[in-house]
Amino acid sequence: MKICFVLNDIENERFGTSIMLMTTAHNRGHEVYAMGVGDFNFQHGEPITINSTQVPKNTNTKSPQKFLEALKSSKARKKNITANTLDVLFIRNNPTEEESGRGWAEHAGVAFGKMMQQQGVLVLNDAFALSHAFIDKLYFEELPKEIKPNSLITRNKQDILKFWKENNKKIVLKPLEGSGGQNVFLIDENEKNINQIIETISQNGYIIAQEFLPEVKNGDVRILLVNGRVMEKDGTQAIIRRVSGEGEFRSNFALGATADSSDLTPEMQRIVDLTAPKLISDGFFFVGLDVVKDKLIEINVLSPGGMEHFDDIGLPDFTPFIIEAIERKVEYKKLYGHQLSNKEIAGMH
Template structure:
């Protein structure tokens, strides 16, 4: 099969701990042609969507670091592959956030012919924290506004700590804990986050969400879902001087045993994820509440593998192969 990875520059990847590199490695091990491209490599020629790609297929059975060096060596070759997108069997959309909406719009017309992980329409719907509003029964108390006065009243009436989250950022960037104990700074922070110096229509809406106290001691849980089913999980304990559970913010991954509450949350969102074409996602749970759905380049495979002696990338590629065969069978019947 021809399997492409639309992603960040290869040189920016640390292969041992990146989900993308392990997915590529597994495809290469199975003998698939692995193609690499970045968002700027997509264009239209004679009404057809085309991409300029590099073949980064290399010999199998290398260690991950050596494998990645061989992939990087492929970049030094002069030849580029210019191919219509519909000639691909599958494409992983693994460009780190923020989501590039123009690329999603480019790819949407071909997603019934090429299996995209995840679908463009699903990513455009699910990349924002607003996607959580589809599941109010299992999420913390949430308010979203661009009005500083309204936001301050929310925090005042809530009484306890709350978390401020920019809607379109990732990896814990810009996430802060606030309360009425520091009124002067709170007022300044709210005005800063919403860009209150701008006219109201141009301000930025922010999310203010209930702070779940259990996170400091117990951390959160990252669960990876494939076609709505749990394939792996880990706990993440925040650093001593932080409350954020993102690994990039210094949190420590720990082994986690799936609970009945975890399963109930996953069951509650399964049908919607599949309907939206969000086949491979990472969700974050704190104290039996769903706090994040990550559908744009979700991560966690290497660390969960280490904790559980697993090989989750194999399960993902098994699924991709099955979906590609389904698409080919449908096209053959039409």
């Protein structure tokens, strides 16, 4: 199959889940292309074209690190491809990681993905689903109440202060749009700068106030789903615990969290069971769930990751599981054509 991965930009791409997936697809003999969100070209009445980068098939890519090195080297081929000749467009850019001055890039992947989907290319995750869930913390609020912590989304300071008092004067404040633990604050009864914190976060948009979960001191658990099911290989599941650093309540690898193993508890399975029907129905293929004990605290539908830490804790390489699932979807699309929608194929096991 011909598959193109949409990244923020190739020059600054780091070793992670996307590169691991690209390496596996390459090693399975597929035509793998990479592109940044600024590499789409559109002319009215013509198919979209892409300024892509490709690692030649004969390149030594025994490891994802070698693949990334080759992708950024002079060995890589620059090729303008017609989008509708692709089998799959895999949207993997993370809008919340865009640098200042690149606001145009935040929605570009999803916007052009919708157009390519309409031109017959299989887009994963479904581009219209991604557009609906672009603010993933807002999409999160559509999930069943019983699996989520108590929360409030607002820009009103008085409403936040009231919520703070109603939740024993211990809450977490974070921007509605953001990732990596940036501008996330624990507000307890000893916090003297609550007004300034609210004002700082609200300068960039809405604030989500969330009840504090004491169990967060043990870190959180990232569960990776493919078509609503926890990935499993040889009896091992794609679950990783992120343990917070000393004196830190945020469990982000970017902030010094370390990886540890975790079993799938009945509480976690309950969260998966209640989340999966909506994810499948909406056309989400690859999703990450962040869980603290019996509560889902975040959902990542745009660029779920963390697989680069799996080897550190003895977990197997799950990338073949994902690529094999995509191969099945390409076959479904070829066999059924327009009888099945992109959303149906994206959510189909």
